Amino acid sequence: MRVPWHHWTVDASTPVDYIALTRAQYDELGYPPYQWAERPDTPPWTPLRAPLAESKVALIGSGGAYLSGQVAFHWKDDTGIRRIPTSEPATDIRVTHFAYDLVPAREDANIVFPVDRLRELVDEGVIGGLAPTAIGCMGGIYSARRTVEELAPAIVAEVLAMRDAGEADVALLVPV
Amino acid sequence: MPTICLTAAYSITASVNPPRATFVDLPLGNTAGRPHDPEFQRDLLRRAFAAAEAMDEPGTITDLGVAWDGDGSWKRFATSTGVGTGDGRDDRNQRLDTPQYQYESDRLAAGG
Numbered sequence: 001m002r003v004p005w006h007h008w009t010v011d012a013s014t015p016v017d018y019i020a021l022t023r024a025q026y027d028e029l030g031y032p033p034y035q036w037a038e039r040p041d042t043p044p045w046t047p048l049r050a051p052l053a054e055s056k057v058a059l060i061g062s063g064g065a066y067l068s069g070q071v072a073f074h075w076k077d078d079t080g081i082r083r084i085p086t087s088e089p090a091t092d093i094r095v096t097h098f099a100y101d102l103v104p105a106r107e108d109a110n111i112v113f114p115v116d117r118l119r120e121l122v123d124e125g126v127i128g129g130l131a132p133t134a135i136g137c138m139g140g141i142y143s144a145r146r147t148v149e150e151l152a153p154a155i156v157a158e159v160l161a162m163r164d165a166g167e168a169d170v171a172l173l174v175p176v
Numbered sequence: 177m178p179t180i181c182l183t184a185a186y187s188i189t190a191s192v193n194p195p196r197a198t199f200v201d202l203p204l205g206n207t208a209g210r211p212h213d214p215e216f217q218r219d220l221l222r223r224a225f226a227a228a229e230a231m232d233e234p235g236t237i238t239d240l241g242v243a244w245d246g247d248g249s250w251k252r253f254a255t256s257t258g259v260g261t262g263d264g265r266d267d268r269n270q271r272l273d274t275p276q277y278q279y280e281s282d283r284l285a286a287g288g
Contacts, residue, residue, distance in 0.1 A: 011248075012247055012248025012249070012251065013201075013248065015185075015186035015187070015199065015201055015239075016185075016186075016251050016254045017186070017187045018185045018187060018188055018204075018254075019187045019188055019191065020187070021254065021255070025255075029266050036188060036191050036192075037191060037192050038191050038192075038193075039191070039192055039193040040193065041193075042234050042235060043193050043194055043195045043234045043235050044195060044234070045195050045234040046177055046178045046179075046195070047178065048178050048228075048229065049178075051229065052225045052228070052229055063205075063207070066282075068279075068281075068282050068285055069282075069285045069286060070286060071275050071286045072275040072276055072277040072278070072282060072283075072286070073275065073276065074272060074273050074274050074275050074276060075269065075270070075271045075272045075273070075276055076271040076272065076273040077271075094277070094278035094279070094282055095278060096275075096276045096277065096278055098268070098269035098270070098271055098272075098276075099268070099269070100204045100205035101203075101204070101205045102205070102278075104205055104206055104211040105205055105206075105211070106278055107211050107212065108211035108212050110208060110209070110211075110214070110217055111205070111206050111207065111208045111209050111210070111211050111217065112205065112206075112207055112208060113208075114208040114209075114217060114221060116214070117208070117209075117214065117217045117218050117221055118221070120214075120218060121218065121221055121222065121225075124218075126221070126222055126225055127225060140271075142271075159177065160177065163177055168177075169177075169178075170177070170178050170179070170180065171177060171178070171179045171180070172179075172180050172182070172224075173179060173180070173181045173182065173194075174182050174207055174208055175181065175182065175183060175185075175207060176184075176204060176205055176207055
């Protein structure tokens with residue numbers, strides 16, 4: 001749905017308001033409003049224990065990345081995850097998702113799953129390391145219950161196992 | 177475990193309210209930068225890591241100050257899904273329940 005300039009953003013410097021935009025699209029189609037997750041309480045906070053230049057980063061992407069050879073995500077509340085070795089070049093990464101334009105990411109998967117760039121930033125010394133495994137998932141889950149009960153615990157278990165194995169100190173989440 | 181979220185959807189992130197978020201004013205589907213522009217992508221991530229280190233307030237969203245292009249005109253065509261025809265039809269992709277491969281060769285490689 002293409003929308004006039006003034007509805008979704010005040011001007012070129014204002015972020016697009018996707019909540020307002022989606023609400024209008026659903027209204028126009030006669031659907032009830034989408035119930036976005038609202039978490040007004042102060043989020044839990046774990047301080048960084050060391051500078052990022054000394055920290056290993058675990059990549060988690062929800063743009064539907066999988067490694068060539070793995071089963072692709074389906075688009076109807078697929079709460080699965082894919083373990084993707086970060087030694088693999090981004091040219092071996094595939095993406096599949098129903099809720100964003102896949103054309104740019106299929107040309108350059110780094111824009112939703114920045115493995116090559118993170119390896120380069122390790123070489124530059126910006127981060128101390130990149131966890132050997134990254135997690136891909138397809139974040140277009142309409143069921144908040146299944147996200148909370150299935151997808152999130154699976155991701156948490158993987159990342160905490162990495163932490164306990166000394167492979168990750170910080171998690172970087174790249175949504176789409 | 178400390179976490180850092182990138183986001184290209186400011187209002188959604190404000191609602192979800194993660195501990196640390198860094199906002200990029202880029203079209204959906206390009207959260208980690210412009211395609212085929214490795215230095216743009218590296219610069220984005222450097223800014224994100226620097227911003228995350230500087231945060232001390234849970235729920236902070238820092239605008240990284242990156243821009244897609246000179247004039248932001250892409251926002252005129254922003255849609256809730258990144259694709260659309262503008263004629264009022266429901267042009268969202270069908271939520272198919274079988275694996276949706278990028279290439280047919282992926283399907284074969286996965287034994288599908």
